[in-house]
């Protein structure tokens with residue numbers, strides 16, 4: 001969606017390494033924003049984005065469609081008023097992130113289907129920062145027999161982080177004040193890491209893993225942040241799990257720092 005940062009650029013670099021043609025789409029997709037969310041204020045920095053991409057390579061095609069091109073029959077923000085074709089990911093899009101953003105994955109799956117139809121990529125690169133999004137899209141490719149890309153060719157790359165604070169890079173970090181960015185937001189990953197460390201020292205039970213995170217989530221709340229959730233989920237069904245079994249699990253969280261909603265996750269006993 002643009003406002004490019006190192007996390008995005010790493011995906012582009014991966015594509016440049018693994019493919020002979022790279023297409024970058026930059027499109028702020030209205031359908032994935034609920035009416036109360038930040039569609040209007042979402043950072044848009046197209047000129048800077050294009051220069052960053054040009055610095056990586058002269059051989060990148062940048063696809064910057066208009067809303068009318070992507071939604072030729074229009075798009076209503078309110079899902080109840082929408083008509084026509086949309087992709088539903090039944091019993092998946094209402095779990096995890098979907099509890100707080102019930103129409104988000106419908107909007108994402110729909111726009112990514114359109115992008116795949118237009119570009120027909122052999123390979124597609126998504127970030128682990130939005131882990132449920134990437135896994136839902138891989139499942140969509142499998143269920144809908146998508147050929148470009150096949151599910152195996154939808155790659156999920158590790159989350160790029162600030163080298164000092166380990167805060168996950170995100171376009172929405174631009175909303176944060178310097179103090180929020182350096183003092184409060186990094187506590188989200190610290191909490192997740194504490195859960196991961198507990199798991200790696202032998203703890204598998206959800207309650208105990210979540211307990212290990214509380215020192216940092218409490219600290220964040222004392223600093224004015226508001227936890228939306230921190231939860232342990234299965235990576236296929238996205239159901240909450242009571243313990244980490246053989247298939248591993250995702251420990252993920254969302255936190256408000258001021259009005260800015262940040263997400264992050266770590267993988268326990270699994271890889272993508």
Ligand SMILES: Nc1ncnc2c1ncn2[C@@H]1O[C@H](COP(=O)(O)OP(=O)(O)OP(=O)(O)O)[C@@H](O)[C@H]1O
Pocket residue numbers: 001002007008011125126127128129130157158159160161168169170171172173
């Ligand atoms: N820190 C990161 N590391 C790796 N991939 C990332 C990172 N941040 C975003 N991506 C990936 O880049 C792609 C484009 O994401 P998007 O444009 O929504 O950026 P974003 O920084 O995640 O923005 P937002 O603030 O809206 O969450 C997605 O596949 C996303 O997972």
Ligand SMILES: CC(C)(CO)[C@@H](O)C(=O)[O-]
Pocket residue numbers: 001027029032108111112130133
């Ligand atoms: C997948 C995506 C491009 C759909 O608009 C967006 O959700 C994103 O950038 O993560």
Ligand code: BAL
Pocket residue numbers: 032130
């Ligand atoms: N990277 C996810 C885009 C969104 O939050 O809308």
